Amino acid sequence: MTELLYQTDSYLQEFEANVLSVLTDERAVVLDRTAFYPSGGGQPCDFGSLTVGGLIYPVQKVKKQADDVMHFLGGDAQLPSAGSTSLGTLDWARRHKLMRTHTAMHVLCGTVFRDYGALVTGGDMEPLKGRMDFEFATMRGELVREIEAAVNKEVAQAREIRIRILPREEAFQIPDLIRTKINLLPEGIAQVRIVEIVGLDLQADGGTHVRNTNEVGHIRVADYKSKGAINKRIYIEIA
Ligand SMILES: [Zn+2]
Numbered sequence: 001m002t003e004l005l006y007q008t009d010s011y012l013q014e015f016e017a018n019v020l021s022v023l024t025d026e027r028a029v030v031l032d033r034t035a036f037y038p039s040g041g042g043q044p045c046d047f048g049s050l051t052v053g054g055l056i057y058p059v060q061k062v063k064k065q066a067d068d069v070m071h072f073l074g075g076d077a078q079l080p081s082a083g084s085t086s087l088g089t090l091d092w093a094r095r096h097k098l099m100r101t102h103t104a105m106h107v108l109c110g111t112v113f114r115d116y117g118a119l120v121t122g123g124d125m126e127p128l129k130g131r132m133d134f135e136f137a138t139m140r141g142e143l144v145r146e147i148e149a150a151v152n153k154e155v156a157q158a159r160e161i162r163i164r165i166l167p168r169e170e171a172f173q174i175p176d177l178i179r180t181k182i183n184l185l186p187e188g189i190a191q192v193r194i195v196e197i198v199g200l201d202l203q204a205d206g207g208t209h210v211r212n213t214n215e216v217g218h219i220r221v222a223d224y225k226s227k228g229a230i231n232k233r234i235y236i237e238i239a
Contacts, residue, residue, distance in 0.1 A: 002069040003033035007165065007193060010099060010208040013092045019052070019084045020068075027079060028070040035090060036071060038064040042123040042130070043102050043207040048090040052080035059088070095208065097127035097238075100216045103161060103197070103209045104151075104238050105130050107216065110201025111150050112136070112234075116143075121231065128238045129222070139224060139232035147234070148221040154200055158214040162196045176202045 002020070005012050017031040029050070036059060039045035045062040050071060058074035071088075073079065080086065102125060109120045109132060118136035125131075168185075171177060171192035185192065185204065195205040197213065210216060216238065223235040 001067040002031055004069070005033055005035045006037050006208050007206070008163070009035075010163075010210075013090050013095075015088050017086055017088060019080050019082050019086055021082050022079050023070065024079060026070070026072065027074075028072045029080060029086075030068045030070055031086065031088070034062075034069045034071070035088060036062040036069065037095070037098075037208055038062045038069050040064065041205060041207050042105070042125050043098055044126065046090050046095050046098075048088065050080075051087040051089070052084050055080070094127055096210075098125065099208050099210045101125045101128055101130050101238055102207045103213065104155075104216050104219050104236060105132055106195065106197055106201050106203060106205075106209070107151050107154050107213060107219065108132055108147075108234065108236060109134075109203075110197055111154055112147065114200070115147075115150060118232075129236065131233055131235045133227065133231060133233050135230050136232040137230050139226075139234075141224070144221045144224060148219065151219045151221075151236075154197075155213045155216050155219060157199070158212055159200055160198045160212055161209045162194075162198060163209070164194045164196070165191050166194060168192055171204065174202065177204055 012035040015035045017033045020030045020032050022029050036046045048059045050057045055077050059071050060074040061072040063070045112118050118134040121133045123132040192204050196202045218239045220237045222237045225233045
């Protein structure tokens with residue numbers, strides 16, 4: 001089982017961990033703790049490196065499998081052995097861009113829900129750009145500039161982002177969470193991580209975020225696409 005350090009500290013760039021197990025065929029190691037985000041919720045995984053016994057392995061992919069986080073190592077150096085201590089280092093430039101992008105996505109969905117009552121059905125992101133799907137029948141080209149102005153106004157409000165991990169029962173009592181389909185969370189999940197953009201948005205979310213919307217930068221609504229009468233996709237870019 002891997003302790004997920006990024007869940008409580010998204011700004012951790014370097015960490016020490018023990019190698020729990022080694023999957024030779026896949027060139028992957030499971031660590032007892034990690035700051036590497038293993039992808040999920042539309043946020044892609046982190047890259048970086050793992051240093052073990054003086055050898056530096058590039059971390060090329062990170063994936064969660066049940067309670068373990070697997071770190072896939074590049075190069076052809078001999079793999080470390082289970083029990084060794086390691087130093088993980090994130091590609092921080094990439095991760096910080098993803099944090100800005102992920103928070104921008106929440107600013108977008110919080111604003112669109114507040115102003116138009118449209119619900120999110122999905123989303124995906126890369127560093128500094130993302131797309132989000134809404135049930136948004138009235139979306140049309142003329143709204144693009146209006147939405148862009150509204151999201152940048154929220155960014156400029158310098159809203160704090162708060163992360164909390166709550167017992168399931170307690171989380172279910174927060175009425176605002178219902179719209180993000182918290183009731184779809186599997187029975188087995190005892191704790192729910194809540195990401196709140198104070199005064200704007202509240203979601204059950206596992207991703208990494210900046211501390212304050214003033215760290216996001218400028219959000220451009222780059223495009224929108226109709227995916228049918230109801231479903232609309234909005235594209236954003238962050239600068
Ligand atoms: Zn999210």
